[in-house]
Amino acid sequence: MTDLPLLKIEDVLNKLPQELIAVDGSILIRRAYEVAEEAHRGHLRKLKQVPYIQHPLHVAYSLSELHFEPEVIAAALLHDVLEDCEEKVDRSQLRELFGEEVLLLVEGVTKLDKVEDRVKRDSEQLTR
Secondary structure (H helix, E strand, C coil): CCCCCCCCHHHHHHHCCHHHHHHHHHHHHHHHHHHHHHHHCCCECCCCCCECCHHHHHHHHHHHHCCCCHHHHHHHHHCCHHHHCCCCCCHHHHHHHHHHHHHHHHHHHHHHHHHHHHHHHHHHHHCC
């Protein structure tokens, strides 16, 4: 991540076609960023020593380059909040702030992360 540029939420929004996000989409994405940034505030990426929020920003940026919908971009920004910051933001708060669709997307990514971790552990055990 040290080789990647430090991003701002404007970088993500500027990659999306305006007709795709309109005003409501922009508000949703900015609100997701604000919640994620506050939840991750003070956290650093383990090896890179950059603010943790850069990881979700880069994921959201990559998806915005592919012109995904605002709900997907919002979920990208929030994707580590439930797993890493549940003491600050829980499922019911995400549902209330962003709706069921964004919550389901966030939970889906969290489940995929757990599957990926399990596959890595299993692979490491097999190679020992």
